[in-house]
Amino acid sequence: xxxxxxxxxxxxxxxxxxxxxxxxxxxxxxxxxxxxxxxxxxxxxxxxxxxxxxxxxxxxxxxxxxxxxxxxxxxxxxxxxxxxxxxxxxxxxxxxxxxxxxxxxxxxxxxxxxxxxxxxxxxxxxxxxxxxxxxxxxxxxxxxxxxxxxxxxxxxxxxxxxxxxxxxxxxxxxxxxxxxxxxxxxxx
Amino acid sequence: xxxxxxxxxxxxxxxxxxxxxxxxxxxxxxxxxxxxxxxxxxxxxxxxxxxxxxxxxxxxxxxxxxxxxxxxxxxxxxxxxxxxxxxxxxxxxxxxxxxxxxxxxxxxxxxxxxxxxxxxxxxxxxxxxxxxxxxxxxxxxxxxxxxxxxxxxxxxxxxxxxxxxxxxxxxxxxxxxxxxxxxxxxxxxxxxxxxxxxxxxxxxxxxxxxxx
Numbered sequence: 001x002x003x004x005x006x007x008x009x010x011x012x013x014x015x016x017x018x019x020x021x022x023x024x025x026x027x028x029x030x031x032x033x034x035x036x037x038x039x040x041x042x043x044x045x046x047x048x049x050x051x052x053x054x055x056x057x058x059x060x061x062x063x064x065x066x067x068x069x070x071x072x073x074x075x076x077x078x079x080x081x082x083x084x085x086x087x088x089x090x091x092x093x094x095x096x097x098x099x100x101x102x103x104x105x106x107x108x109x110x111x112x113x114x115x116x117x118x119x120x121x122x123x124x125x126x127x128x129x130x131x132x133x134x135x136x137x138x139x140x141x142x143x144x145x146x147x148x149x150x151x152x153x154x155x156x157x158x159x160x161x162x163x164x165x166x167x168x169x170x171x172x173x174x175x176x177x178x179x180x181x182x183x184x185x186x187x188x
Numbered sequence: 189x190x191x192x193x194x195x196x197x198x199x200x201x202x203x204x205x206x207x208x209x210x211x212x213x214x215x216x217x218x219x220x221x222x223x224x225x226x227x228x229x230x231x232x233x234x235x236x237x238x239x240x241x242x243x244x245x246x247x248x249x250x251x252x253x254x255x256x257x258x259x260x261x262x263x264x265x266x267x268x269x270x271x272x273x274x275x276x277x278x279x280x281x282x283x284x285x286x287x288x289x290x291x292x293x294x295x296x297x298x299x300x301x302x303x304x305x306x307x308x309x310x311x312x313x314x315x316x317x318x319x320x321x322x323x324x325x326x327x328x329x330x331x332x333x334x335x336x337x338x339x340x341x342x343x344x345x346x347x348x349x350x351x352x353x354x355x356x357x358x359x360x361x362x363x364x365x366x367x368x369x370x371x372x373x374x375x376x377x378x379x380x381x382x383x384x385x386x387x388x389x390x391x392x393x394x395x396x397x398x399x400x
Contacts, residue, residue, distance in 0.1 A: 119361050123324060144364045145346035151319070160321045165346050 004036040013082050025029075026072065026086045030129050040117055044143040044186070048113045052141070052185045054090050059178045066093040066108070074102035077133035084129065086110045090175065106130070109174045111139040127151075131158050137174040146186050192318050197222035208267065209302055218322075219267040219302075220330055225322055232314045233389035234342050235271055238381075242274065245379035250277045251309055261334045263381060267302045268327065272312035274375065279306035289306045309375045310338040317345070328352070332359045338375050347387045 004152050010032035019027050025038040030082040040046075057068040068090050074083030083102055087129055088111035091103060097171040110130055122140060130138050131153065138158060147165045151158035152173045164182045172178045197203045208219040211226075218225045235255060242253050251274045256393070260267050298304035311331055315323040323341055331339045332354065339352040339359060348366045352359035353374050365371045371381040384391070 116361055116364075119364075120359065124328065128323065142346070142364075145343065145348040145366055147343075147346045158321070160317070162317060163320060163343075163345055 005033060013076075016083065026085055028079050030125055031085060032080050033125075035121055035125070037118055037121070040160055041113075042143075045113050045115050047187055048141050048143050048185050050085050052111060052139075052180070055180050055184070056088065056090060056175070056178065059175060060090060064093070065090075065175065067091050068097050075107060076102055076104045077106060077129060081129050081133065084126065087113045088128075096163070106133040106135045108135075109137045109139070110170070111141060112136050113141045113143060115143075127158065131156070137172060141185065143186060146183065146188060148182055148185065192322060193226040195224040195226070203240065204264070205267065205302065209300075213299070216269055218269055220322075220326055221264065221266055225319075225326075227318055227322075230316065230345070232271060234314050234386050237386050237388065238272055238312060238342070239347060241379065241381045241386075242272070242376065243246055245373075245376040249376075251275065251375075252277045252280065257295060258302045258304060259308065260302055261307070261330070262305050264330055264334050266330060266334075268330070270311045271309070271314050273308040275306050275308045281396040309336075310340065310373070311336050312340040312342060314344065316340045328359065332357075338362075338373060340388070344387060344390070346388070347384065349383055349386065 011029045011034045012032075013029070015034075016027060016029055024039050026039055028035045028037070050105070053068060053070050055183045060066055060068050068088065071085045071087050073089070074085060075089065076082035077084060086107065089103075089107040090109035091110050095105070095108075112118070112126060114122055118147040127138070127140075134153065138153075140151070142148070145165070147163050148170055149163050150161040150172075152161050152172065153159075161173070166183055168180055168182045170180050189229070195203060203219075203222060203224060205219060208217065208224055211217045214229075216227045216229055218363055229357075239253060239255065246253060253272065253274050255272050256269060257273075258267055258269050259273060313319070313323045313327060328339065332352075335354065337354050341350045341352075343349070346366070349371050350364045351362040351371065351373065353362040354360075362374065363369075363372070365383040367384055369383050371379070371383055371386075373379045
């Protein structure tokens with residue numbers, strides 16, 4: 001399974017809207033380049049999405065902070081970068097509106113779960129896109145090495161906050177007070 | 189967690205390779221696209237393990253395995269110090285049958301003047317919390333642009349090895365290896381390493397701690 005990168009045409013949102021729906025692919029446009037990710041992901045990938053989503057969601061709902069969503073949900077980071085579909089995202093309630101078809105702007109927290117096909121995209125292309133758009137916190141989850149990396153925006157650049165494994169407790173900067181034991185994300 | 193010191197060029201005060209070469213060598217200094225990355229020399233148990241396997245697989249070939257030597261990537265105007273690299277033998281011009289002393293002198297000169305210019309076949313970095321961004325983001329892009337065929341990132345924290353291979357100018361994931369999985373290479377065809385063997389030091393240490 002590999003990602004297809006379609007160049008050199010500069011892709012627009014109108015082109016995106018003309019793409020087939022529900023054909024088993026996730027389409028994203030980043031800086032005018034179309035990235036096609038074949039779905040569905042693996043079970044380990046989905047376990048991490050659901051488990052972290054559940055724990056983040058519980059915290060966010062308990063403290064009435066906003067919304068935690070999973071893909072597919074489009075985020076428009078800029079004119080040239082829309083939509084992207086993060087595996088998980090958190091948006092503060094002040095910024096949320098009912099009946100959104102997509103979210104315009106930088107989510108307050110984004111989580112991507114690496115897979116062999118999305119590795120390069122998550123680590124490089126999306127990393128740069130989230131940094132540029134000003135997403136304050138970016139989690140990269142690796143279901144192979146059972147680890148989580150945390151990146152926090154400081155002076156417009158992502159600073160590495162650590163790589164966590166096993167029983168390490170992860171803290172969020174954006175969601176103050178939220179903590180999660182790393183291995184619980186993988187149900188280990 | 190240590191944080192890596194980065195000295196950045198500014199428009200008013202650009203850092204040049206000459207400035208970089210004046211730095212003392214008590215720390216690992218690397219010059220990447222105008223910035224200097226300073227990190228501590230820390231012992232790595234994976235380097236000798238890897239040397240063993242890579243040497244064995246590289247038997248009778250025209251490549252040479254080097255460690256902790258300054259490498260000048262001329263096209264990228266950068267000097268790095270990879271933990272291990274496999275370079276074409278022809279890129280090193282030593283008199284035939286040269287002695288160990290001549291080799292030492294050559295390495296000393298290469299380090300002092302940072303003028304060892306070659307595009308390695310393969311580069312290995314042992315990543316750490318300190319160098320994480322440099323290894324995964326900065327050097328990833330640097331090595332890709334420099335045209336280095338294979339880039340290995342060894343992670344002693346997660347006991348994993350990620351191998352990237354250049355395909356049409358872009359790194360593609362060859363594999364991320366853990367536990368019993370066999371690490372392979374596109375360059376050293378006979379190479380096979382069981383991932384957990386690279387991290388033997390840790391399992392030995394853990395069992396020693398458990399016994400105490």
